[in-house]
Amino acid sequence: MLNFSTSEENYIKAIFHLQKEDGTVTTNELSRELKTKPASVTDMMKKLKAKKLLHYQPYQGFRLSSEGSKVALGIIRRHRLWEYFLAEKLKFSWDEVHEVAEHLEHVSNKKLIDKLDEFLGFPRVDPHGDPIPDQDGKIESSRQICLTDLPLNKVALVSHVSDQSSGILELLKHKKIGIGTKLEVKKKFDFDNSMEIKTGRQPVFTISEQLAQNIFVKYGA
Amino acid sequence: MLNFSTSEENYIKAIFHLQKEDGTVTTNELSRELKTKPASVTDMMKKLKAKKLLHYQPYQGFRLSSEGSKVALGIIRRHRLWEYFLAEKLKFSWDEVHEVAEHLEHVSNKKLIDKLDEFLGFPRVDPHGDPIPDQDGKIESSRQICLTDLPLNKVALVSHVSDQSSGILELLKHKKIGIGTKLEVKKKFDFDNSMEIKTGRQPVFTISEQLAQNIFVKYGA
DNA sequence: AATACTTTTTAGATTTGTCTAAATTTATTT
DNA sequence: AAATAAATTTAGACAAATCTAAAAAGTATT
Numbered sequence: 001m002l003n004f005s006t007s008e009e010n011y012i013k014a015i016f017h018l019q020k021e022d023g024t025v026t027t028n029e030l031s032r033e034l035k036t037k038p039a040s041v042t043d044m045m046k047k048l049k050a051k052k053l054l055h056y057q058p059y060q061g062f063r064l065s066s067e068g069s070k071v072a073l074g075i076i077r078r079h080r081l082w083e084y085f086l087a088e089k090l091k092f093s094w095d096e097v098h099e100v101a102e103h104l105e106h107v108s109n110k111k112l113i114d115k116l117d118e119f120l121g122f123p124r125v126d127p128h129g130d131p132i133p134d135q136d137g138k139i140e141s142s143r144q145i146c147l148t149d150l151p152l153n154k155v156a157l158v159s160h161v162s163d164q165s166s167g168i169l170e171l172l173k174h175k176k177i178g179i180g181t182k183l184e185v186k187k188k189f190d191f192d193n194s195m196e197i198k199t200g201r202q203p204v205f206t207i208s209e210q211l212a213q214n215i216f217v218k219y220g221a
Numbered sequence: 222m223l224n225f226s227t228s229e230e231n232y233i234k235a236i237f238h239l240q241k242e243d244g245t246v247t248t249n250e251l252s253r254e255l256k257t258k259p260a261s262v263t264d265m266m267k268k269l270k271a272k273k274l275l276h277y278q279p280y281q282g283f284r285l286s287s288e289g290s291k292v293a294l295g296i297i298r299r300h301r302l303w304e305y306f307l308a309e310k311l312k313f314s315w316d317e318v319h320e321v322a323e324h325l326e327h328v329s330n331k332k333l334i335d336k337l338d339e340f341l342g343f344p345r346v347d348p349h350g351d352p353i354p355d356q357d358g359k360i361e362s363s364r365q366i367c368l369t370d371l372p373l374n375k376v377a378l379v380s381h382v383s384d385q386s387s388g389i390l391e392l393l394k395h396k397k398i399g400i401g402t403k404l405e406v407k408k409k410f411d412f413d414n415s416m417e418i419k420t421g422r423q424p425v426f427t428i429s430e431q432l433a434q435n436i437f438v439k440y441g442a
Numbered sequence: 443a444a445t446a447c448t449t450t451t452t453a454g455a456t457t458t459g460t461c462t463a464a465a466t467t468t469a470t471t472t
Numbered sequence: 473a474a475a476t477a478a479a480t481t482t483a484g485a486c487a488a489a490t491c492t493a494a495a496a497a498g499t500a501t502t
Contacts, residue, residue, distance in 0.1 A: 026479080026480090027479070027480055027481085028478095028479065028480085038479075038480065038481085039480085039481075039482085041480090042480065042481055042482085043481095058480075058481065059479080059480060059481080
């Protein structure tokens, strides 16, 4: 597999993440995500298309080719392994790891990453609960649902938090919600879609719809 | 402390290393070391001078300012801590760590490096025997001498190997000489300055002048 | 000291990734 | 469907880091 520049990698990664929501990604979406101008996105798309990493017809949006997805999964693997290392070994707190991993992920030496994986004991999820792709880019598809879809009075485990802005992390920290937290929804209010939830032995408390939309849980346990 | 580009950091580090030999570094020396053309060196020197990282008058060679030395020691600290991590934790072999650390060293997050240092137990030397600068850039000045200067029949410990090309490392591996190896010089030949040395329980064997010049030892033990 | 050689610097070009401003295409509204 | 608005692309510029070729400065040689 070839080597890509830091810029190229950031574009590929961003497309991979944005694709999840819908099928195809637009110029403006990407420029917002990467804090560049739309014109810069177009330039890079031409370049990545020439390298066969994505499908793209002018004005039609783009999506990663299978080759592009492979590259993306490699970057995500590196990112999440470093996050795990930072949290587990260096004792960084949950909300600090992302930024540092953004830099480490671009050191792309296969042996380094495979040995790091081994050293860490082949972890399956990073500190945010996101699954870590293996050497072949295979990713564990965990049947997780959004907290907004969790039925009342069903115990579930927080498995993922989607937004990585420090705002949400601060709020979650304050409410003592993290990956692995056991919780259940006690009441939902139609007026604003807020809900009352219970975690551990604390009394119930309320969270907003916006927050609930960013929390994902695994249930059946 | 400001942030520098990967290129700038590579120049600063190279100057630091070349300075050791003599006082000042020339354009050609640096271009040879970095595998760039002399014209590129001149361009970068202007830039680094403008940033007050070095002293430089056209045609006169250059040397790092005290500010530049501080930056260099920071880079070297990162490099050597990563080398230690790779060898000690990820079980990379001695001769593989340098190349990988060349990339990791440019991730300059102070907290990352200080926590890595702590995680590793504040090691004082890297796997090549080179001292690791502390948080303030202080470096342990070990009174080591070149193997060519070691008197006959004095037991000494290999403390450093200066050339990091894979050629020398391969040779040392084959002769089973590494950092910490106990050895003594049994005989010297004036004709070609080769010498017979003894390590551990093996029979004596000969090494060339070129090799001996690249091996440094601590003695008195 | 004049000539020849080496080293260093300057001048101008190239590549990568970005930008602004203008043009084009697609989508929306009346 | 024509007009308007929004999204996207093109065209041209710029900064960083590099290069080649030519000029300038410094060193060595006769």
